[in-house]
């Protein structure tokens with residue numbers, strides 16, 4: 017019987033999980049890979065970006081795969097994938113995931129899988145430029161680091177030496193067993209992934225409050241000025257956690273995101289993709305009213321919140 021390797025990716029929103037996944041798919045091209053993406057919601061943007069590169073894809077939305085609210089659906093999804101002709105199943109977990117039930121979930125998957133499954137470990141991605149601040153408001157970051165077997169301190173291009181050493185100390189303090197790499201673009205050599213030592217850590221009873229995050233989806237049919245739209249995105253970018261979506265200009269669809277004061281576009285082949293922007297914010301009251309105000313300030317057409 018064929019053995020399937022199982023990997024998890026954890027890390028806060030925007031830390032670089034999907035970027036890691038893209039490299040992974042590239043570097044493990046000789047393997048048949050199934051991916052599970054656990055992200056925002058219905059319009060899962062990352063899943064659409066990766067769809068053509070993988071053997072099989074499952075999406076789990078609106079809740080973490082480690083939370084009792086979604087773990088059944090997740091275990092069932094992975095069990096189904098284990099019937100297929102794949103060598104690897106890799107899971108990009110939600111940015112809000114608290115992996116403290118990981119080991120129970122893995123045990124259940126191993127029991128139910130149709131082919132023998134080996135849990136290879138958890139790759140944790142840390143955004144070097146944001147972790148020190150975010151860890152105070154989003155405590156699951158600490159647990160994501162604690163439960164990782166291989167940690168990538170990513171985006172080191174955005175921090176100076178001093179701050180990098182602070183981040184390195186912070187990460188080592190939380191987890192001194194995992195191999196830690198300082199990287200850009202969430203890239204680490206395949207050999208580091210293959211040689212990671214998986215450790216089974218018991219669930220720790222750590223009190224933490226789930227941050228009340230809010231998600232907002234904007235429909236973009238009416239946009240006619242790309243410039244105004246960019247100004248709008250940049251105006252809200254600094255106040256929210258994550259902005260990404262699809263937008264169409266001149267008959268070309270783009271994946272768009274606003275990050276670190278910059279707008280990034282990437283051509284997207286599917287012209288029928290509905291233009292939509294997803295905004296995620298943490299502990300922000302009145303998000304909707306705030307977005308509407310900014311929209312009306314910069315854009316003439318009416319706003320359409322889904």
Ligand SMILES: Nc1nc2c(ncn2[C@@H]2O[C@H](COP(=O)(O)OP(=O)(O)O)[C@@H](O)[C@H]2O)c(=O)[nH]1
Pocket residue numbers: 027028029030031032033034035036111170171172173174199200201202273275280
């Ligand atoms: N400056 C910088 N940006 C990065 C780096 N790695 C990833 N990014 C960008 O960070 C953004 C979020 O990455 P993504 O992989 O989507 O994060 P995810 O939300 O964890 O899946 C994307 O725009 C990436 O291109 C890095 O090393 N340096």
Ligand SMILES: [Mg+2]
Pocket residue numbers: 033034035055062108
């Ligand atoms: Mg992602």
